[in-house]
Amino acid sequence: xxxxxxxxxxxxxxxxxxxxxxxxxxxxxxxxxxxxxxxxxxxxxxxxxxxxxxxxxxxxxxxxxxxxxxxxxxxxxxxxxxxxxxxxxxxxxxxxxxxxxxxxxxxxxxxxx
Amino acid sequence: xxxxxxxxxxxxxxxxxxxxxxxxxxxxxxxxxxxxxxxxxxxxxxxxxxxxxxxxxxxxxxxxxxxxxxxxxxxxxxxxxxxxxxxxxxxxxxxxxxxxxxxxxxxxxxxxxxxxx
Numbered sequence: 001x002x003x004x005x006x007x008x009x010x011x012x013x014x015x016x017x018x019x020x021x022x023x024x025x026x027x028x029x030x031x032x033x034x035x036x037x038x039x040x041x042x043x044x045x046x047x048x049x050x051x052x053x054x055x056x057x058x059x060x061x062x063x064x065x066x067x068x069x070x071x072x073x074x075x076x077x078x079x080x081x082x083x084x085x086x087x088x089x090x091x092x093x094x095x096x097x098x099x100x101x102x103x104x105x106x107x108x109x110x111x112x113x
Numbered sequence: 114x115x116x117x118x119x120x121x122x123x124x125x126x127x128x129x130x131x132x133x134x135x136x137x138x139x140x141x142x143x144x145x146x147x148x149x150x151x152x153x154x155x156x157x158x159x160x161x162x163x164x165x166x167x168x169x170x171x172x173x174x175x176x177x178x179x180x181x182x183x184x185x186x187x188x189x190x191x192x193x194x195x196x197x198x199x200x201x202x203x204x205x206x207x208x209x210x211x212x213x214x215x216x217x218x219x220x221x222x223x224x225x226x227x228x229x230x
Contacts, residue, residue: 031216042204042222043158090156094218099210101148102218104158 002027006093006105013083013112020079021108023093028073030098034066037090037107046091049076083112115140115207119221126195127229133180134190134224136205146208147181147188148218153201161203164188166210192226200228 003026013019023032032049047055047068055068070076080087088111096102116139126132138147149161164172164181171179176193192199205221 033217037156043218043220045217045219048217092158094158098216101146101160101163102208102216103160104150107156107158109156 001101001103002029002095004093004095004103004105006108008108009106010109011111013110015084015112017083018079018081019083019110020077021091021093023076023078023095023105025074025095029095030073031102032070032076032093032095033102034068034076034078035092035094037092039089043092046078049078080110083110085112088112115142115145115209115219117205117207117219117221119205119224121224122222123225123227125227125229126192128195128197130195131191131193132195132226134192134203134205134226136188136190136221138186138188138205138207140186140207140209142209144210146210147179148206148208149177149179149190150204150206150220151199151201152204152223158204162190195228197228197230200226202226 005024034046035043037043045058046061047057049055049068049070051070067079090107090109092107093105094102118137145166147164151159151161162172162174162177178191180189202223204223206218208218
């Protein structure tokens, strides 16, 4: 199974700033996704990261707020832009091959003050 | 759209005993996957077990087994001989297998499992 490294593991940011989270997979994968997990809640899909094209966003999430890049089959970034305290969450990257289970990175715990 | 429901926000079990976590889902698709993931306080999402909808046989992984009832759209997880390390949040998840369908995971709200020594 793919090993997924995510960084930073945690960060404390000021309101109005942006943070970019990196997700590196140790092998080429067909699928990469970004999830948000608000405190005490389940995981909500932000978007599907598409290699070489624009990400596919879920309802309630927009590119201006959560720009995503996926330049190749092993790497993706998620930026949380113009942050507010409501953005304080755990952000998780998941990846895998078509038809195989998805695995997750360790997540990034973001606190916005 | 698919939905996943976990009706037990919290469960507890005595060490060495057996516990069953419930999950129901709603879908119009006939071909899909179901998963149970475990999330300990370290927040790492760990795959526990996987079930393909076309398989009638229930999946098992060591002390973990599922009861998959396709007609009832039910997918419960049984943990036998519970260990202290089993304490975690458990999430049930659905994933489409339909050609052209998204392979994203849809999660339930989770069940917090406490294991008492």
